[in-house]
Amino acid sequence: MHHLHDHNYKNLFSHPQLLKELLISCVPEPWVTDLDFTRACRIDKSFITSSQKKLESDLIWQIPFLSGQEIYLYILIEFQSTVDHFMALRILRYTLELYSSLLKDKPAMKKLPAVFPILLYNGDERWTAPENLSDLIDERISLDFIPRFRYFKIAENEFERDKLLALRNLIGALFLVETTEREALVPLVKQIVDILKQEQPEIAKAFVSWLQSFFADPVPDWVTDVSQLTEVPTMLATTVQKWKEELLEQGKSEGIREGLREGIREGMRETARKLKKKGMSFTEIAEVTGLSIEEIKNL
Template sequence: MQQSHDRGYRALFSNVELVQQLLESFVHESWVKDIDFTQASLFNTSVISPAYQKTESDVIWRLPLKTGSELYLFLLLEFQSSVDQFMAFRMLQYIIQLYHSLKKQNPKLTTLPPVFPVVLYNGEQPWTAPVQFADLIQPPIPGSYIPRFEYFKLAENECKREDLLRLQNLISALFLIETSTVEEYPSTIEQIVDILETVQPVLYREVVRWLWHTIGQEAPPELDRLPLTKEVPTMLAAELQREREAIRQKGKLEGISEGLQKGKLEGKLEGKLEGILEGKKETARKLKARGMSLQDISDITGLSIELIQSL
């Protein structure tokens, strides 16, 4: 399900409306105001050299500027739970490969367009990797002999919830969902319903599909036939509420365990306990697949962190 989530996220950022919100909301550079988003186009990564390994985690946009020039946005969606210490090196490689491709397409080029590299990180751990390539070089030598390169880091877990709520746009709604706990999920859905209703129909349905994937389920088949009203998010919120109740019911395992330890329950209950334990394990697997922290899963299910790690 994590792969479905990742593909869904990439599909969202293949829509220029969301890319525009991302840049205008979080990249406070003067050139952002000069982008002509009506002429933006996705770059076909299949033309990049064979050394470039196509993944589901990158999106490249060609963004014309109102001045007549252009720049490229290289958006890398980092879904790994661990932080890549060599991200600056990795991004530098990608950009060099992009330049190779552009030069091959047009051998008469005498200059290269700027590329703005963005790493969008949705993991739980703090992002600790250097954003500057030079910080990976040890020991340092005079700076003019070390490539000067830096990527723009956007870590969702560093965004304050109140700031996201203040933005009131689709990109902030996505980040709110990504950073919400299980308990906050239904209320977050309610908070972003009005935002979703302002989204274009195609992107709206893409967002809702992604939302269903985040809870480990396929979107309902009737999604494409439903009008763009509050009905779909309400369905999603109801499903989340049922899931929370199921988790709460499974939480009775602790009480049963205590009773067994005190000898108050007979052997026939052991089978029931075993079934409930298996149910809790299955719940833990689902929550783990959605990227929830081990501690939160342990708090919800009552299972030990060691057992959850082994699942």
């Protein structure tokens, strides 16, 4: 992944709504449903050293509970494909640095707030590093004197495709795109569009920017600035057209080509519906989309 993709990936999780989807979809802890995401506040701090910034990134959120207390979420995003066996030690160090920062800001503090550490891993290799710090320490002394610390792992490649589709949110779509072969995504384009239509415009825009950096090198012209969600279907249809050209050149099977054609036509149908609502004539819509006038009338 190049730097732009890393930046856009982190930017997605800078939105409280996507943070909410991540926790509700992936963290089966009872306290998650008691969080007030409307008052979530991102903390402008980072404890990643300059030498590690190309391999990882971090996000810190302060979120109050509905009951009034608060919790901090420390999210470490791991970009490198190799597995760090001592990840638990690294995340513990970052967590302790966060605590030190909080004490510096509030020296009169008598009790530290809870910090929930999350590892978000999007590499291809299976994550095998211990999640518990104690598993990295020799146990020849009493366990009472061995630090107890565990991070919560979210590894994208451990989710089954059906489960991701069943989420029906951008977290499912994000993980699906990153873990699925390009040609296998074609029949799922409409479902991704349907998900985008349910999201806030700024999140949809961030997701399309991420799609651009994920698939394209160099960056194409088809996504420059998405300010309204209604623009997304057309842009995704353009992406599918690009996929079609690439796959046909590679001599893929007729079944895949048929899936590509249907994905493109569905995108054009969605565009035609929106143009009809804007009052454009059937003839003009047919010229733009390539659909027949009869088909446009029946939409």
